[in-house]
Amino acid sequence: MQLYEKLFYEALKIRLLEEKIIEVYPEDKVESPVHLSIGQEHHIVSIMEPLTNKDIVFTTYRSHAVYLAKGGDLKLMLAELYGKQSGISKGKSGSMHLCSPEHGMMGSSAIVGAIYSHSIGMAYAQKIDTSTNNITLCITGEGATEEGVFCETLNFASLKQLPIIYIIENNGLAINIPIEVRQSYTIEKLAKAYNIEYHSYEDSFDMLTINNKFSKLVTDMKKSPRPIIIEIHTYRYLEHVGISMDYDKGYRTLNEYEAWYKRDPLVLNETLIKRYKNKIIKDIDDAINFAENSPSSFKDELLTDVY
Amino acid sequence: MNDIIIYKNAIKNSMHYALEKNKNSIIYGIGVTDYIGIFGTTEGLEQEFGSDRVFDTPISEDAMTGFAVGASLGGLYPIHIHIRADFLLLTMNQLINSAAKYRYTYGGLFQTPMLIRAVIGRSWGQGAQHSQSLQSLFAHIPGLTVIMPSSAEAAEKCYKYAVMHYKNPVISFEHRLLYDYKFNKNSSLIDQNNPFDSYLVEEGNDITIVASSIMVQEAIKASDYISKYENISIEIIDINSVSHPNQTLILNSIRKTGKLIVADTSWLSHGLGAEISRMILETDVTLLKKPMKNLGMAQATCPTAKKLEYEFYPNLKDLVVSIYDLHFGTLKGKKIPSEEEIVYQYKYFKGPF
Numbered sequence: 244m245q246l247y248e249k250l251f252y253e254a255l256k257i258r259l260l261e262e263k264i265i266e267v268y269p270e271d272k273v274e275s276p277v278h279l280s281i282g283q284e285h286h287i288v289s290i291m292e293p294l295t296n297k298d299i300v301f302t303t304y305r306s307h308a309v310y311l312a313k314g315g316d317l318k319l320m321l322a323e324l325y326g327k328q329s330g331i332s333k334g335k336s337g338s339m340h341l342c343s344p345e346h347g348m349m350g351s352s353a354i355v356g357a358i359y360s361h362s363i364g365m366a367y368a369q370k371i372d373t374s375t376n377n378i379t380l381c382i383t384g385e386g387a388t389e390e391g392v393f394c395e396t397l398n399f400a401s402l403k404q405l406p407i408i409y410i411i412e413n414n415g416l417a418i419n420i421p422i423e424v425r426q427s428y429t430i431e432k433l434a435k436a437y438n439i440e441y442h443s444y445e446d447s448f449d450m451l452t453i454n455n456k457f458s459k460l461v462t463d464m465k466k467s468p469r470p471i472i473i474e475i476h477t478y479r480y481l482e483h484v485g486i487s488m489d490y491d492k493g494y495r496t497l498n499e500y501e502a503w504y505k506r507d508p509l510v511l512n513e514t515l516i517k518r519y520k521n522k523i524i525k526d527i528d529d530a531i532n533f534a535e536n537s538p539s540s541f542k543d544e545l546l547t548d549v550y
Numbered sequence: 551m552n553d554i555i556i557y558k559n560a561i562k563n564s565m566h567y568a569l570e571k572n573k574n575s576i577i578y579g580i581g582v583t584d585y586i587g588i589f590g591t592t593e594g595l596e597q598e599f600g601s602d603r604v605f606d607t608p609i610s611e612d613a614m615t616g617f618a619v620g621a622s623l624g625g626l627y628p629i630h631i632h633i634r635a636d637f638l639l640l641t642m643n644q645l646i647n648s649a650a651k652y653r654y655t656y657g658g659l660f661q662t663p664m665l666i667r668a669v670i671g672r673s674w675g676q677g678a679q680h681s682q683s684l685q686s687l688f689a690h691i692p693g694l695t696v697i698m699p700s701s702a703e704a705a706e707k708c709y710k711y712a713v714m715h716y717k718n719p720v721i722s723f724e725h726r727l728l729y730d731y732k733f734n735k736n737s738s739l740i741d742q743n744n745p746f747d748s749y750l751v752e753e754g755n756d757i758t759i760v761a762s763s764i765m766v767q768e769a770i771k772a773s774d775y776i777s778k779y780e781n782i783s784i785e786i787i788d789i790n791s792v793s794h795p796n797q798t799l800i801l802n803s804i805r806k807t808g809k810l811i812v813a814d815t816s817w818l819s820h821g822l823g824a825e826i827s828r829m830i831l832e833t834d835v836t837l838l839k840k841p842m843k844n845l846g847m848a849q850a851t852c853p854t855a856k857k858l859e860y861e862f863y864p865n866l867k868d869l870v871v872s873i874y875d876l877h878f879g880t881l882k883g884k885k886i887p888s889e890e891e892i893v894y895q896y897k898y899f900k901g902p903f
Contacts, residue, residue, distance in 0.1 A: 299624070332657030340655050349623050350656065354647045360616020361648065367617065368624025371602045379620075395613030402608070548658040549692055550718035 250450045253288040257308045258509045265486040273324045275337040280308035282480035288312045289453040293461045299347045301358040302382040304339035306351035314346035317530035327537035334540035356390030363396045366405035376465040378406040386417025397437040406468035414479045434472045447477035478503040558729040560702035561591040564709035569599045576603045579631035615641035619648045622662040635668035636679045649719040650693030665712050666721045681852040683816035689793040695720045696793040700766035702733035707745040725764040748796035754783035758803040762789045765813035772869035779885040808839035809876045818846045843872040865892045
């Protein structure tokens with residue numbers, strides 16, 4: 244499979260899974276909040292592609308895309324969302340806290356700024372282990388950068404020259420509040436203030452360009468470890484939490500959405516969609532069946548793993 | 551003299567042991583590598599083990615606590631030290647939302663072992679934000695282990711155990727006034743297999759004192775004081791782990807004596823006394839023959855003025871009076887410690903720390 248097709252396939256898998264969740268959600272089989280990744284799949288698969296399972300990723304509650312792109316299993320994920328014993332975390336984490344330690348995905352936090360600091364701890368462990376050259380990725384929205392801990396970790400990452408990449412997904416929204424109401428700064432200037440290398444990827448839909456630039460950066464970083472910030476401009480199609488569009492709520496316009504949607508390769512590239520859709524749908528249906536037929540979390544799980 | 555060890559040297563021994571025996575351990579915090587070296591407990595460690603494993607940090611308590619979570623997930627054993635426990639309030643998001651929850655939320659896929667050492671200040675006008683005993687805040691949270699080593703033996707054995715065997719975040723509150731206390735090096739009150747467990751300090755039949763941290767030493771002093779004048783048999787239990795107390799040990803003692811004093815270093819409401827009361831009331835409401843006595847800080851912010859500070863903290867006299875009251879129901883004709891005897895230990899403690 245060509246590189247582009249491979250990236251497209253992974254992104255389409257995420258899109259179709261999220262659409263399946265929208266379809267089944269009204270049945271109340273997923274009895275918890277879901278923060279869907281629709282609109283933000285493309286760049287995630289592009290940046291996960293060059294990483295190994297030893298390269299570590301932390302992300303936020305909007306974790307579906309990262310989980311799947313990092314190698315996570317559909318069945319385990321859906322069983323987790325369905326609250327089943329066979330889920331990733333035996334039904335205890337739900338949609339907001341997906342992880343896949345064997346693929347280097349070490350957790351997802353609903354307290355978004357928290358992972359900046361988890362990431363510097365992990366990157367420090369990687370740095371002082373001189374036998375490896377693994378790196379840590381920390382993926383948040385631009386809203387999380389407003390938490391004070393962001394600056395605290397920029398300082399430390401720069402001070403110790405840690406092998407960490409901050410991926411800032413700038414979708415212009417934190418919950419329902421636009422960036423103009425929230426930020427007096429630019430990420431670029433903050434990066435400069437802390438002597439950290441900064442890159443901006445202007446179009447999150449451009450999977451090949453992002454993959455190409457990012458792969459080179461990773462290769463270079465593994466030779467010369469240092470912190471890097473990458474800001475990716477992207478767009479969230481759906482409401483902050485839940486399965487609906489919310490363009491009637493007045494805080495953003497349908498025009499804004501349409502400008503992105505009409506360029507969306509996961510909509511436009513009919514050839515590749517036709518080529519892979521049926522196979523992916525089958526995998527997703529299998530995973531749904533697995534989740535539905537698995538037993539609920541066992542009662543004795545309630546007090547298991549408490550110290 | 552060879553049989554004597556002071557508290558801070560026991561801690562220093564355990565820190566050295568940690569770096570030597572657990573190659574993944576790191577020690578960091580504000581002041582860890584300065585000339586004070588957390589009152590001597592980290593002195594010389596950077597020189598011996600290198601700056602990758604022993605280092606000072608930016609004034610960023612929040613980030614450096616989340617750092618511990620990430621470092622722990624990455625296979626390190628972080629020991630993060632706060633020269634005053636009050637700074638833990640800046641770390642609560644990380645300790646409660648992340649460290650305490652990582653194992654459970656992910657269904658046991660991860661563990662985040664770490665040791666957080668925090669020093670409780672007292673005397674020489676530590677005041678509002680350098681004196682707080684915050685153990686109950688943290689002990690309330692499932693997933694955190696909170697200990698308060700009251701002796702050199704407890705500190706050394708608990709820390710060595712934490713570093714080598716315990717796979718959960720441990721928050722340890724060390725009392726600043728204990729740092730120069732002298733202890734018997736050969737003391738063996740701690741259970742080797744479970745050093746965090748509550749344990750018997752003195753055995754007795756008339757009154758049970760359940761105490762934490764420096765109040766254990768105060769209870770021993772009260773018991774010694776009274777033994778000179780009266781024949782009262784006092785049982786002293788060191789709670790040791792505030793979050794995981796030994797309920798059987800405590801209730802059996804109360805069943806035997808029927809009289810209870812809880813002596814904690816913190817405020818009374820929602821505190822250790824409240825927790826012991828819960829144990830009793832959920833088990834057998836008839837266990838107590840008399841209302842319990844609850845000693846702790848006055849329900850106010852810690853004042854700086856020395857006169858007020860004396861009033862703020864429970865002291866030897868409060869303990870002695872409580873014991874007489876429970877045993878005799880009166881103070882009439884009883885020998886009560888003089889001001890000089892009460893303040894003796896604080897009199898020679900001078901700042902700035």
